[in-house]
Amino acid sequence: MSGSSRLRSLSLIAHPNESGLLKFGFINSRDWQSKISSRPSPPMHQSHNIAWDSLTSNLTFVAENPAVTPRRTDFFPRDLPSQANSLNHFARTVATTIRTFSDTERAKYPTKFDAPLQGKLFPDSILERYSSIPYSSVTPKSQLIEYWIERAGPTPSYDIGQGGLVDMVKVLLAENRLDQLLMLAHHPRISLHNLHRIREGGWEHVMQCALDAYILFNVLLSKPELHADGRYKSMRSYTYTLRRLTDSMDCIYDAETFPHREFFFGTLDNAGNVERADPLADFNKLHEYLKMCFRLLYRYDVLARECGIGLDWETNVVYAVGRMKAEYIENGRDAWIMRFI
Secondary structure, eight states: OOTTOOOOOEEEEEEEOTTSOEEEEEEEOSOOOOOOOOSOOOOOTTTTTSOHHHHHTTEEEEEEETTSSSOEEEEEEOOOTTHHHHHHHHHHHHHHHHHHHHHHHHTTSOSOOOOOSSSBSSOHHHHHHHTTSTTOSOOTTTTBHHHHHHHHTTTTOOOSSOHHHHHHHHHHHHTTOHHHHHHHHHOTTOOGGGGSSOTTTOTHHHHHHHHHHHHHHHHHHTOGGGTTTOGGGGOHHHHHHHHHHHOOTTOSOOGGGHHHHHHHHSSSSSOOOGGGOOTTSOHHHHHHHHHHHHHHHHHHHHHHHHTTOOOOHHHHHHHHHHHHHOSOOBOSSSOBOOOOO
């Protein structure tokens, strides 16, 4: 095919299968071709369990894609006949792997917990680590179990205005304090499941950020041709994801960003320069970061299931890939949208 061949535009769609779960695939409208480097790729995390190739083999890097208005540099689909099935297989393997690790992790803890009415929920070391962050929700007050009980009220239930407690759940997930979190999930005077999704941003944001990072940076590991000269930094999905992972978005309850800021900027505070970050400079450090993201995913799964929250990991993967792809999807009327149907 000549260099003048036209690029295909795409629509990323999700549709229900026979069981009602969302699945996804790519629909393309113009022919295009990409150059694929023969340079060997570094290993991706959990590559023996997760079918990363089912995702990465369907994506290629295109600079200044003329099929997109405005033009965008990013990953685009390769229009392989099997790509919808491949992508759905990828989602299933991610879901299965997270659940497997979650089951193993849950088995480390008891099935029944005491329900203390007072005392410290977490050690002073966590208070010292986070209390100096501006607007930190990690305070001597939030350290006390009686404060959680007081905020829940007699019902018990949490409503709006509980962003500080949500941030505490996020911090405890990052600090691997599942024993305390499982106690809270079982506590009759505390309603942890009400904090999962609230207006200020529930603790489900821990999962969303970790999954976005986990998918994008594993995909980037599979594309070594983008590493040496920093070409990956020109991708919209990279800059969009990095800002989402580290920016408070004008919300003071942003503890889900803390572990990501620490990796990209070396600080828990939002003081880093996105343009100067170079996450692919040190593969060993990046692999440790991906391990951390994966641990957040299965810890989140443990806690969510303990709270009786139904999770559909395949759908979560669909939306994470969708967030990576961002906007500007053709709808057939000279407009570009992202749609899920």
